[in-house]
Amino acid sequence: MAEHVILFAGPMGAGKTTAIESLSEIETIRTEATNTDRETADKDTTTVALDYGEITVGDEDKVRLYGVPGQRRFNFMWTILKERAVGLVLLVNNDAADPIEELDAFLEEFGELHEKGGIVVCVTRSDVAATPYLDKYAERIREVMPGRMIPVFTADARNGDQMRTALMSLIANIEMTAMIADSQERAA
Amino acid sequence: MTEQVGAQPVSAHKDPVVIAFANEVLDGFSDVCRSLRYATFLTDDGFEVASIAGDEKQNRRVASMASSMQALGDAVAKDLRIGGAEYIIIAAETGYVIQMRVPEHAMVLAAHFDAAETVGKALSVARLAASNMRTLVQEKAA
Numbered sequence: 479m480a481e482h483v484i485l486f487a488g489p490m491g492a493g494k495t496t497a498i499e500s501l502s503e504i505e506t507i508r509t510e511a512t513n514t515d516r517e518t519a520d521k522d523t524t525t526v527a528l529d530y531g532e533i534t535v536g537d538e539d540k541v542r543l544y545g546v547p548g549q550r551r552f553n554f555m556w557t558i559l560k561e562r563a564v565g566l567v568l569l570v571n572n573d574a575a576d577p578i579e580e581l582d583a584f585l586e587e588f589g590e591l592h593e594k595g596g597i598v599v600c601v602t603r604s605d606v607a608a609t610p611y612l613d614k615y616a617e618r619i620r621e622v623m624p625g626r627m628i629p630v631f632t633a634d635a636r637n638g639d640q641m642r643t644a645l646m647s648l649i650a651n652i653e654m655t656a657m658i659a660d661s662q663e664r665a666a
Numbered sequence: 667m668t669e670q671v672g673a674q675p676v677s678a679h680k681d682p683v684v685i686a687f688a689n690e691v692l693d694g695f696s697d698v699c700r701s702l703r704y705a706t707f708l709t710d711d712g713f714e715v716a717s718i719a720g721d722e723k724q725n726r727r728v729a730s731m732a733s734s735m736q737a738l739g740d741a742v743a744k745d746l747r748i749g750g751a752e753y754i755i756i757a758a759e760t761g762y763v764i765q766m767r768v769p770e771h772a773m774v775l776a777a778h779f780d781a782a783e784t785v786g787k788a789l790s791v792a793r794l795a796a797s798n799m800r801t802l803v804q805e806k807a808a
């Protein structure tokens with residue numbers, strides 16, 4: 479199996495950098511800059527180019543993890559990194575001003591990754607804001623991407639085990655997509 | 667990571683005084699360097715502080731891209747353990763872009779020169795502009 483490139487996307491402060499840090503087996507590459515937009519996310523730094531980490535899955539498969547900046551003014555990085563990816567971990571922080579709207583916006587930007595392999599949605603910071611509940615996310619996903627298999631998890635980006643569970647389900651999806659494509663090719 | 671100036675309450679791109687400083691430095695910059703096509707000061711996280719030439723939309727885009735470039739340059743330098751990136755040059759067919767941090771501040775200068783300039787001259791005027799900016803901001807903080 480080829481090396482997978484998985485993208486982590488989602489709004490500012492959703493936990494993309496944190497998730498890659500929790501998952502990576504190598505020292506991550508970060509491009510954090512002093513955050514001057516405290517209104518959107520009250521944290522010291524924000525990603526301005528990319529995050530990078532690696533994790534081995536199974537015996538030897540290396541999975542490359544790329545995080546994008548959450549702020550839309552860096553969307554040229556979205557375009558660059560989207561090219562290489564076969565799957566998407568979409569993180570949405572439940573304490574965002576309108577998390578369902580964020581889900582919508584990011585699915586619109588990155589939804590094509592479903593066809594390339596798969597998407598999984600992780601709702602973070604639900605300890606900070608209890609609502610919306612997961613069914614609201616699932617409902618919106620059904621509306622904007624009907625008939626697609628897109629699992630939704632609650633996860634704490636700081637928790638490696640929880641992030642691994644989500645990642646594994648994505649990788650299972652990607653491999654399934656690849657298998658189906660393979661058998662269709664052979665049948666043709 | 668560069669330090670912010672003291673406990674600066676307003677970030678550079680929203681601070682009228684810093685914006686005025688940046689405009690002042692950029693004006694002086696274009697006076698001494700005819701081959702300067704475009705220049706902008708931006709915050710480390712990619713907000714435009716001030717620019718000369720270029721339209722508003724382009725300025726914003728350049729600021730975001732320059733911020734990414736700067737961070738990638740720093741990441742590479744860090745990974746190779748060669749210290750911080752002092753400046754970054756993109757040499758293209760018809761000109762080049764030089765960018766460098768305002769020393770000790772979370773601010774970056776990005777400047778585009780046409781090919782008529784020598785890299786050495788462009789670098790030295792860019793350095794001067796960045797250091798002038800540093801001096802002005804420092805004096806304000808003091």
Ligand SMILES: Nc1nc2c(ncn2[C@@H]2O[C@H](COP(=O)(O)OP(=O)(O)OP(=O)(O)O)[C@@H](O)[C@H]2O)c(=O)[nH]1
Nearest residue numbers: 490491492493494495496524525548602603634635
């Ligand atoms: N309480 C709580 N904090 C969380 C959870 N998940 C992540 N965080 C925190 O939320 C913050 C997320 O910040 P980042 O990882 O920088 O977010 P990001 O998505 O990379 O943001 P940008 O790069 O700015 O787009 C960090 O301080 C995490 O520790 C969670 O489930 N609960």
Ligand SMILES: [Mg+2]
Nearest residue numbers: 494495524525
């Ligand atoms: Mg980040």
